[in-house]
Amino acid sequence: MTLKDPICAIATPPGKGAIGVVRLSGEGALELAARAFRGRDPRRLKGGRFTLGEVVDPATGEVIDQALLLVFRAPHSYTGEDLVEFQTHGSPAVLRRVMEVLVSLGARPAGRGEFTLRAYLNGKLDLAQAEAVLALIEAEGELARRQALRALEGALSRRIAALEEKLLGLLAHIQALLDYPEEGVEPHRAEGVIREALAEVEGLLAQAKASRLAQKGARLALIGAPNAGKSSLLNALLGYERALVSPIPGTTRDYLEAPLELFGIPLIAVDTAGVRETEDPLERAGVERALRIAEEADLILYVADRSVPRPPPPPLPWERVVRVATKADLPKAWEDPAFLSVSSLTGEGMGRLKEALREALLGREGGEFLLTERQVEALLRAKERLGEALALPEDLMGLALEEALRALAALTGREVAEEVVARVFQNFCVGK
Structure with missing residues (x-):
């Protein structure tokens, strides 16, 4: 087995569908496809062209299905190799037979993520972009989709490349200072360059929380005294009536969950029982x-009714709390600038509340970039090494800067262990 063998895989999800796709890529892919296809010869098609014909079993002459055949020629394909896609009807039986024929002709079933692995090895994607492919496939919310697409388009890679160029320039100057002291090389303002690099790394790391929430979602808990307006607020956030609302205190004895999406983040909002002393x-x-x-919970809405005397606050992790004063449409019994005043009935203050939730979840950076756990670890290593360099005299900074550059190179895969690459691609589905 080599990484140039022709490989094939079903590229559409399991189950029945209108269309199913089988991919074939590698050396000899066009010749192999020609033997399994009755119609125009794939070897005569230009890249990016398609034709209608039939998938056949050349051993028996059996027609398996009608199909569109698409040809992508190296290096202008997803994998960087000659690549063919058979678009058939989406029957599991049809797709299995197409796979059986291709394997009988010499292709082998692809491993997890092997098409994208070949794209990475052939220079079509760097490792950060390959991780973005997986994130885009798995995206459930709008923010995760946007983050993954920006990373796939190279936004994160370009930021890292600009940072590396800045540090490489400093490292070259330090090396010249050491190698040619007699040439009178002028001292460099190394501290300023490193502080700029640190600020860039910290700016990226500030987006790690938003990236995690976009990919995995978040839980939002509504906490407050009985009859504080938690259920009404939940319904207002959802835009429909999910929780029962009653003027009788203590209506909610258990918790109630409801899914919603805010700012592109998939959330589970949890309405809870009223918090008070009770026998x-x-x-x-x-x-x-x-x-x-x-x-x-990832975030807590502490809900208090501002039309009645305020109860003592419950014990909460206040660093994760957004304070909300409900029933702003009624005369107020108290006022506190730390609380956002809202009315679930009229909608007053709901826009300000949603903006407060957005900032609490995403931070001021707004969640622009996709960052995987592996990438966060690499950025943390780079931050640590840059901090070490900052504490050293300029002529001794070289080693720490080299280590910081290695950490940054690991982000895009230019300097990364084989087992790390294998771990990235083992999370992919077969066919991508």
């Missing part, structure tokens, strides 16, 4: 569960 064992269990849910 009722069932209500007390609901209060304890509400506080546990708050502890585990």
Whole structure:
């Protein structure tokens, strides 16, 4: 087995569909496709062209299905190799037979992510872009889609390349200072360059939380006293009536979950039991569960009714809390600038609340870039090495700067261990 063998895989999801796609890539892919296709010879087609014909089993002459055949010629294909796609009807039986024929002719079934691995090895994508391919496939929210697409288009890679160029220029100057002291090389303002590089790295790291939330989603807990307006606020955020609303305190004894998407992030909003001192064992269990849910949530809405005296606040991780004063349409019994005033009935203040939620979840950076856990680790290593360089005299900074550059190179895969590459691609599906 080599990384130039012809490989094939079903590229569409399991199950029935109108169209199914089987991909074939590698040395001899066009010749192999010609033997399995009745119609115009794929070897005579220009890249980017397609033709209608039939997929056949050359051993028996059996027609398997009608198909569109698309040809992409090296190096102008996804993998950088000659690549053919058979677009058939989306029956699992049809797709299995097409695979059986291609394997019988000498192709082998592709491994997980092997098409994208070949794209990476053939210089069509760097490692950050390859990770973006997987993130784009798995994106469930609009923000994750946007982040992954920007990374696939090379936005993150270009930022890293500009940073590397800046540090390489400094490293070259330091080397000249050491190698040719008699030439009178002028001292460089190394501290300023490193501080700029550190600020760039920290700016990227500031987006790590937003990237994680965009990819994995977040939990938003609504906490407050009974009858504070939590259920009404949940319904207002959702845009439809999901939770029962009653003027009777203590209506919600257990928690209620509802999915929604805000700012492109898939959220699970959790309406919880009202938090208060109580002797009722069932209500007390609901209060304890509400506080546990708050502890585990990514963000908490602490809801207080501003039309009645404010109750004592519950024990909460306040660094993850957005404070909301509800029932702004009623006369107010108290006022606190730390609270956002909203009315679930009239919609007053809902825009400001959503903006506060956006900043609490995404930060001021806004979640522009996709960052995987591997990339965050590499950026943290680069930050640490740049910090070390900053503490050294200019003529001793070289080693720390080289280590920082290695960490940055790992982001795009120019300097990364084979097992790291293997770990990235083992998460892919077969066919991509």
